[in-house]
Amino acid sequence: MRPKHIKKIIYHVFVSGLAVLLLYPVFWLIASSFKETGQIFATAGNLIPKPFTFENYAQGWQGMGNYGFDTYIMNTFVYVLLVLLGHLISCSLIAFGFARLKFTGRGIWFAIMIMTLMLPSEVLMIPQYIIFAQLDWLNSLKPLVVPAYFGHPFFIFLLVQFIRTIPRELDEAAIIDGCNTFGIFTKIILPLLVPALATTSIFTFYWTWSNLLGPVLYLNSPGNYTVSMALNMFLSNETVSNWGAMFAMSVVSLIPVFIIFFIFQRYVVEGISTSGLKG
């Protein structure tokens, strides 16, 4: 063999070996979810479940108390869809305003928007809670969902960047055809914005699906719990007997994330590479 080939083989062995090492905990989690609970730590070094069992999934799916895991999944989907709708509507409108319209104070508002991008939301946790408590919004989805209808700086920034690449000649042609500003937005920009809106949707899904802090603060009755809260509840009630069920439901909670990632990989990777979105 020529030295060039040997170099190539070493490269691939190293890179794929490192990748397997990195993902090994995830393989271990999946394998353990198919083991009998008593076997999980007794055979921790072995990835092949012996015997292979679905019992953990059946048990975990029944959930805890009066609610099955399907309730938590439905709750989370409703939460995600309401936030998603909010982000799509508000962020596209706001981004169009910043990217295409000339108005007094645009620069200042855009700078403010960028500054809020760097403001950690945990800092606002206490006062927002107090305000939502005054509004009598506690123990409902409102505090989690309503703010989504007023834009999100990351996605506004992403969409602004995207709209700036759309040629202005298209707007001008539309004006000649008698379109007003709103018509330019709906007929010209919005159809071309679909790829960036896809990126927005995917990241909104990820962040909302796995959000824990917001639901912990605002959803108090077990019937409203999200998947993340249910898993956390599993862990805090952890007894020797239900590791298997907890691992199985952890795997279930990751399935939608993996499915969406593998279908829309291109948007995810490009979204991060071009805008620096944190995944």
Next chain:
Amino acid sequence: MQTHMKQNLWGYLFISPFIIGFLAFTIVPMIASLYFSFTSYNLFNPPEWIGFANYIEMFTSDPRYIQSLKVTFIYVLAGVPLQLVSALFVAMLLNTASRAVGLYRTVYYLPSLIGGSVAVAIMWRNIFGDEGIINLALQGLGLDPVRWFGNPTAALWMLIFLAIWQFGSSMLIFLAGLKSIPQSYYEAASVDGGSYFQKFFHITLPMLSPVILFNTVMQTIGTFMTFVPAYVISKGTGGPLDGTLLYSLYLFKQGFEFFHMGYASAMAWVILVVIAVITSLIFYSSKFWVHYESEGGR
């Protein structure tokens, strides 16, 4: 004049959701929290003005607060650089013309994608358990197993490893930056007999410095406020012995376990100022190490 008015009207109409949301969910809460930070307030009785007492208590008579600051600084100072170095290392590894790179990129990114979830926190807690696979691997290497939950330092490092494990999104940003460095620079250096390390320090690092700045700032801000792993892995306690009591976890406990809303508001303001100062320092230092292509005077 007429059209100018109309333009302003349209502009503000489109961005009005942002302005309303910014006032309602950012500005009003910030002003409110500044006020609460000077009060004693438990959510049930009206707030009582106590001046700077919360701020004074934090630094003079609350050892748990000092502990949470200490733990958070160690977490950030170890986690951010190690994560960025791993990200850059893998990005350089993947910056080749091989056809498998697309697949590798996906695989290395995955931990970043799922890292913030409760499922991964549960997984992490269990692989670091006394009989977990990390200890099995240590024993396999002939080392002593570590009681990760028995020792505050070990428990904190467990969280730092979790932060490092999620290097994927920084890696993708580095990779995009590496791809934008013109190949001709490296060719010119090769002609002049530049070694691999010379190319790295004189071409790659300077050309990548704006991306390094961006990643450093964003990761530092995000890492300072890490909540989920500490909360889930320690089952809400921040233990053992407050070893994983990250700042936002202690803030959460002060606010929603002890209902010290005033004290928690003061904590939020202190960390906001700390993050602002550190971010400004990073930006200020960037004058000395970030290289912008356009400044070359083209």
